[in-house]
Amino acid sequence: MKRLLFVDDDAMVLAGLRRALHDMRGEWEVAFAPGGQAALDAMDKEPFDAVVTDMRMPAMDGAELLEHIKDRHPEVIRIVLSGQSEKEAMLRSIVPAHQYLAKPCDIRDLKVRLSQAFAARDLVSDPSIAAAIARLRSVPSLPAIYCELTAALRSESTSLAQIEEIIARDLGMAAKILQLANSAFIGAHGQVFSLRQAVSLIGLDTVRTLALTIHVFSRFGRDSATSAQVTALWEHSVRVAALAQRIALAENGHKELAEECFAAGLLHDLGKVVLLGERASEYREIQSRLASGEQDVEDLETEILGCSHAQLGAYMMSIWGLPASLVHAVAFHHRPSQAIESGFSALTAVHCADGLAHVAHDGSAPIAVDRAYIERLGLADRLEVWRKFLDA
DSSP, X not given: OEEEEEEOSXXXXXXXXXXXXXXXXXXXXXXXXXXXXXXXXXXXXXXXXXXXXOSOOSSSOHHHHHHHXXXXXXXSEEEEEEOOOOHHHHHHHHTTOSEEEESSOOHHHHHHHHHHHHHHHTTOOOHHHHHHHHHOSSOOBOHHHHHHHHHHHHXXXXXXXXXXXXXXXXXXXXXXXXXXXXXXXGXXXXXXOOHHHHHXXXXXXXXXXXXXXXXXXXXXXXXXXXXXXXXXXXXXXXXXXXXXXXXHHHHTOOHHHHHHHHHHHHHTTHHHHHHHHHOHHHHHHHHHHHTTTOSOHHHHHHHHHSSOHHHHHHHHHHHTTOOHHHHHHHHTSSOGGGSOOSSOOHHHHHHHHHXXXXXXXXXXXXXXXXXXXXXXXXXXGGHHHHHGGGTO
């Protein structure tokens, strides 16, 4: 059973949450704290899976509380639930909080977000990996792209379109921008799948503040042992994103789905980025053993790490509150037959684009797609059409 801690100095708010969450008592054990210090005392005595805190509280506000929790209990999912509207206070909460929800809270939305995060986290058996993911404030970016973005943001002549173009080439920045766009931080309603929409909603001035003042983006160090792998991973991710977008346009024609497929393709190997940053030696071992061609990548990752890079990426995206369809595409992009699919989706586009992109990189490799899955969707004859997009 999952254990949740709600923190608010308003007793009436806590009473309302207690009533609203009554029907979850079979799945969640819920506790309440009237302030930040009381919350920390409770968490030091017994474990919790998630904390949901108000922002404006006396003595210790929500942002400060979450900073303490991030340091002392990094494995805990951290959510701000607040009616606080001051921009400065919201900006302070961005780094320590995984998600930012507005009051009055839609309890159904909170349940869905937490359930999705818990389900993804339960696939990560190594608690040190789960803690490392929960502790991350950002996904590291390529140094060259990071420098390009910060230089562009320091220029008063830079346009929003230019910023979107830079972010669309970097999966770390893309993940963070989508996290913020899918929170109440910007007052948006509904889910945001498109990077273009995400950047537009956040706005150039706020992106500039986030990057140059709050430092929500970061960059990989110059470790020569991993620099080539990092560059190759970025190039592959951008290739898959572009191909997934083209496949979606060819099959569906809807711009919205195509942009969703682009984002899912860009983020499909997000788990590998986490491994490169947090478990570089294990990542290198995996890559070395894969070179022999004796094992499937997910089987080998599970043997060494207890989970796959797809599960790691899906977990990070879940606790950051990204849309379920993006999480779904990342989680199953190697094994789509394990997902429940009845038609073409972002998962279809990303799975096939990933397989085709690997063929383009190594012409002798077979197209690594799940034939049974493609045939079940009635799309087997389209694979060769999609392959030709690589030559266009």
